[in-house]
Amino acid sequence: MNLQKYPNDRLYYEQHEWVKQVDEKTVIVGISYHAQDSLGDIVYISEPEVEKEIQKGDEIAEIESVKAVSQIYAPVSGRIVEVNKNAIDNPEIINRDPYEEGWLVKIELTNPSELEELMDANAYRSFVEEG
Amino acid sequence: MTKRLPAEKWHISKKAKMVPFAGYYMPLAYSGIIEEHLAVRERSGFFDISHMGQILVKGIDAAGWLNTMTCNDVFNLNPNKAQYSMFLNENGGVIDDIIVYMISVDEFLIVVNAANLEKDYNWLKSHEKGIVKVIDKSEEFGLIAIAGKKSRDILSRIIPTSNIPNSSFHFKKGVYRDYEIIVSATGYTGEEVTFEIFLPADKTAEFLDTLYSVGSEFFCLPCGIGARDSLRIEASLPLYGNELKEDRTPLESDLKWVVKLKKPSDFIGKNAISKQLNEGYENTIGYFVLSSEGPIPRTSHKVFNSSGEIIGEVTSGTYSPLLEKPIFMAFVNKNYAVPGSQVYVEVRDKNLSALAVEKPFLKLWKKGG
Numbered sequence: 001m002n003l004q005k006y007p008n009d010r011l012y013y014e015q016h017e018w019v020k021q022v023d024e025k026t027v028i029v030g031i032s033y034h035a036q037d038s039l040g041d042i043v044y045i046s047e048p049e050v051e052k053e054i055q056k057g058d059e060i061a062e063i064e065s066v067k068a069v070s071q072i073y074a075p076v077s078g079r080i081v082e083v084n085k086n087a088i089d090n091p092e093i094i095n096r097d098p099y100e101e102g103w104l105v106k107i108e109l110t111n112p113s114e115l116e117e118l119m120d121a122n123a124y125r126s127f128v129e130e131g
Numbered sequence: 132m133t134k135r136l137p138a139e140k141w142h143i144s145k146k147a148k149m150v151p152f153a154g155y156y157m158p159l160a161y162s163g164i165i166e167e168h169l170a171v172r173e174r175s176g177f178f179d180i181s182h183m184g185q186i187l188v189k190g191i192d193a194a195g196w197l198n199t200m201t202c203n204d205v206f207n208l209n210p211n212k213a214q215y216s217m218f219l220n221e222n223g224g225v226i227d228d229i230i231v232y233m234i235s236v237d238e239f240l241i242v243v244n245a246a247n248l249e250k251d252y253n254w255l256k257s258h259e260k261g262i263v264k265v266i267d268k269s270e271e272f273g274l275i276a277i278a279g280k281k282s283r284d285i286l287s288r289i290i291p292t293s294n295i296p297n298s299s300f301h302f303k304k305g306v307y308r309d310y311e312i313i314v315s316a317t318g319y320t321g322e323e324v325t326f327e328i329f330l331p332a333d334k335t336a337e338f339l340d341t342l343y344s345v346g347s348e349f350f351c352l353p354c355g356i357g358a359r360d361s362l363r364i365e366a367s368l369p370l371y372g373n374e375l376k377e378d379r380t381p382l383e384s385d386l387k388w389v390v391k392l393k394k395p396s397d398f399i400g401k402n403a404i405s406k407q408l409n410e411g412y413e414n415t416i417g418y419f420v421l422s423s424e425g426p427i428p429r430t431s432h433k434v435f436n437s438s439g440e441i442i443g444e445v446t447s448g449t450y451s452p453l454l455e456k457p458i459f460m461a462f463v464n465k466n467y468a469v470p471g472s473q474v475y476v477e478v479r480d481k482n483l484s485a486l487a488v489e490k491p492f493l494k495l496w497k498k499g500g
Contacts, residue, residue, distance in 0.1 A: 040148075040159075040160060040163060040164055041164050041165040041166075041450075043165075043427070043450040044424065044425060044426050044427065044457075062479070064426050064427055065164075066164040066165060066361060066449060067159065067160075067164060067357055069426065069427070069429075069479075095163075
């Protein structure tokens with residue numbers, strides 16, 4: 001089990017999504033430990049559309065826990081090339097392992113320079129803990 | 132102003148997420164809503180429900196008077212017996228749903244919803260008649276609930292078994308350490324083994340602590356209002372403000388059994404209910420299961436028939452950890468509340484198909500498949 005709250009091998013968006021680069025033009029995206037923790041038991045995620053073009057800040061999925069519903073936003077612009085079906089079908093994975101098994105979408109970047117606008121682990125930690 | 136539970140510090144020390152609810156800061160969850168929910172269904176869980184209101188009614192006319200103020204029959208009670216009942220208004224609408232505890236022939240303790248305490252108290256006060264005294268005792272009482280199969284075993288480790296009632300809706304007064312407690316076989320989860328313990332407000336934290344340590348041997352968990360809500364929905368139990376309202380009668384809330392029209396005494400709301408029973412009514416609370424996994428239908432989401440006409444709206448919805456899919460109650464046209472009916476519920480941009488089922492939901496769950 002990965003209990004690290006702010007792994008430093010990735011970047012973070014202000015809506016509490018993380019972004020991990022897999023190659024020059026491709027990233028995987030998920031929600032942060034903090035996001036899943038404030039939602040509580042996740043029971044549903046709407047399935048993002050593969051091949052869809054998205055702009056940074058667009059809503060890409062709806063995520064619902066027993067107590068509340070929330071949105072997942074695109075931390076970068078690009079095209080959704082893959083969806084983690086396993087997480088869609090078993091949303092509790094995101095509570096258990098938000099950073100590895102619980103990734104949500106793979107995005108092909110249209111503008112890789114957007115990565116520079118995201119927070120690193122330290123900046124994100126202060127963003128969460130110091131509000 | 133938000134009120135504080137007497138044991139607030141205890142909850143925080145157990146890492147509860149505290150949220151405002153019914154005018155109090157309440158623990159929403161400790162380890163997680165689903166885990167707590169399943170602890171109650173499989174073993175046992177306990178809740179601090181000290182936010183609930185307690186109103187004492189005493190005097191030689193207490194029983195007779197209370198029978199005019201509530202729709203169930205107070206004369207079916209005996210000392211040490213409790214009864215689910217309601218205060219109705221003249222139109223037959225529900226002012227509050229309550230439990231009446233008969234302490235003695237001239238003394239009754241009424242447990243009311245926290246959010247309705249002031250309203251109930253004022254309403255009772257304004258109707259006082261004969262030799263009757265109405266006293267708000269809410270600040271004095273703490274209230275702890277424990278439910279699930281192992282709950283009797285756990286309680287027996289703490290208090291003498293002679294103080295633990297053996298049948299549903301009975302209660303026993305006793306002494307624990309140096310203070311008085313009442314142990315009542317009542318609850319709000321649908322579990323058969325269920326108790327509520329009344330105790331002095333300032334003893335709540337130490338009792339919770341005792342339950343926590345004794346309960347840990349049984350993997351009994353502290354549970355928050357999140358699990359309390361999902362458990363009561365799975366048990367198809369109504370919540371005031373959702374299923375029950377001042378402009379909705381018990382008939383329309385699928386709780387006809389609570390209204391005793393044949394009891395000898397008149398009671399407020401009786402005429403309206405008789406009339407509605409004769410003339411019929413259009414809508415009622417129905418119980419629905421989503422046909423597939425999906426988002427959770429929640430309060431005020433619209434319900435449609437297959438022709439796309441609106442037939443009602445959701446009153447309560449949750450994810451059922453037992454059925455592993457969303458379930459909801461809805462106030463709908465009576466015809467669609469009949470088990471087997473198919474309806475559609477609009478959750479944001481999606482139209483989801485759902486099936487009316489018999490209550491309670493948890494009967495649909497068969498252990499071992």
